[in-house]
Amino acid sequence: MSAMTPLLLKEFTASSCLGVGADATLHALIAQRSGLKRCEFESVNIDTYVGEVPDVDAQRLPANLQKFNCRNNRLAELALQQDGFLESVQAAACRWGRRRVGVFIGTSTSGILQTELAYRARDPDSGVLPPGFEYATTHNTFSVADYVRQRCRLEGPAVAVSSACASSAKVFGSARRMIEAGLIDAALVGGTDSLCLTTLYGFHSLQLSSTAPCRPFDVARDGISIGEAAAFAVLERLPDDLQGGSVLLLGVGESSDAYHMSAPHPEGQGAKRAMHAALTAASLEPSDVDYINLHGTGTPSNDRAESQAITSIFGPTTPCSSTKGATGHTLGAAGALEAMICALSIKNGLMPGGVHTTRIDPTLTAHYIRENRRAAIRRVLSNSFGFGGTNCSLIFGAAG
């Protein structure tokens, strides 16, 4: 892996339980609020907290895209409407041409909730699923990428990246390679994952979800809080008249653990490789990074492995925190959501302190911050790791 050509994060938007749109997200981060609430989602009867986005189901899709109607695409639609993002995408399509803008969306479960509901409504005699159930445009992993592509009337290459909780970090890698290869000039990148029973009951069965709001890096941390989010950005080649303060994608680093399907490598070997690769791609030294937005799920094993990996590369002084205490773990959307939080950090000089953590685990040597810090931030690294031992680190920086 060699150095990459930096790309411009031209426009971005993010919606999660913390806030709908970039401004609401920023203000909640400044106020150190959390969007986690006791789980009352659907008919779920698990003692846990979730990060549910309000009013997702009130969202209406355009008439010509009704076959895409499911919670995941409603959440995508809600997010696309914030921050003038739909207009920004159209401006990019005008600048580069509809065929020269690609779509790269990360998701882990896409619209599977629609199938879960359909299984409750099977014909009692034949067992068939109800007639109104649409598989391709709701359940299928590509559904949300296809929805975003059609909603924005883009005609370039389009794909869903689905590598569990690293999905929407890895979209930045695919997009930057396709831009570098010259097949496209710009990309709509992002991630969308929404609450569903598969993940709520699945993480519960693995005993990985907490009964309290998740407490990353806390000595008493005992699991994740599942959240939902949609976050998008327009990524494109650097213009000749690049403005100072613009947010750039500087590095992407990817690796595999070769260890276990649902547990991280205990010393964070894969995580280390991903962070090293991102630094190499960005042509940066560890000391060039001002703040690290952790994967920081709040499970005992993730935080231990990630802390070890970070300390071995960055030492014990680089400030880092997890924003999952505020947003929950938004799974396939986490990479994109946290990338947008990094962009907000750079633009606003904010290192968001991790909420819900009361006593930092003294055995974790990374420099975890619980209080917000205001400082000029030049470069930020964001980690995303997933089931299957898949790892992705992103580095963003300020131009000029």
Place this chain on the structure above:
Amino acid sequence: MKVSAYVGGIGVLGPGLNNWPQAAAVLTGRQAYVPAATALPSPAMLPPAERRRTGRVVKVALGVALEATSSAGADAAQIASVFSSSGSDGHICHEICQALALPTREVSPTRFSNSVHNVASGYWSIATGSFAPSNVLCAFDASFGAGLLESMIQTSVDKRPVLLVAYDTEYPPPLHLKRPIPDALGVAMLFTPEKGTRSLARIEATVTAEACDSMADPQLEALRRAIPAARALPLLLLLAAGKGGRTLLEYLDVSRIAVQVDTCS
């Protein structure tokens, strides 16, 4: 704008297709196509505990990935990979949805871990001891095209060998009625940026709006249309014929992938 790479090894498994040499014989008409249920090998490369947990999606993906890397004489542990499929494990998905429709809602933790779209990629990394990056894609019926683009681009931009593994398996009923994929099929190709001693062909790909090619043989055409990974068949035919040429592969509704194949002599 075009992207190019050398094909160093191929793996194929599907209904009536047992490996690349036999599939090549069928595609070029040297052997009759006899449809038969896909014979999936047990992934001997995995430790016994993991092997017991793997479903058909892992078996087909690892089967073709192993054939492509072995025939190329490549060290799988060093190679980046792109896994592309139109769905994850359909049987596990069915079992989870069925469990969630019952009042008890007991989801098996192993099934949940193996329900992720990147399950085959995860087991491949474990089986080969590879720390190399692995990307995992889905583009519904365009999944082969999406995987082909991503892996060729990765090969040329990052200047490293990349293994493409495109595969699909069936859903059991009732989802089968909504997504009628008949059987498992996988295609793997190892791409390298430079010509090697075992390179079979140089291929060049570009996105176009031209109409896509079909297979002349009606049974192979039916297979091409029935399983998303089988959209690779026109490309496999060119590679099997060893003569070079151009073909148009199905991709998104608004675009196709044009592939120029030049065989390495």
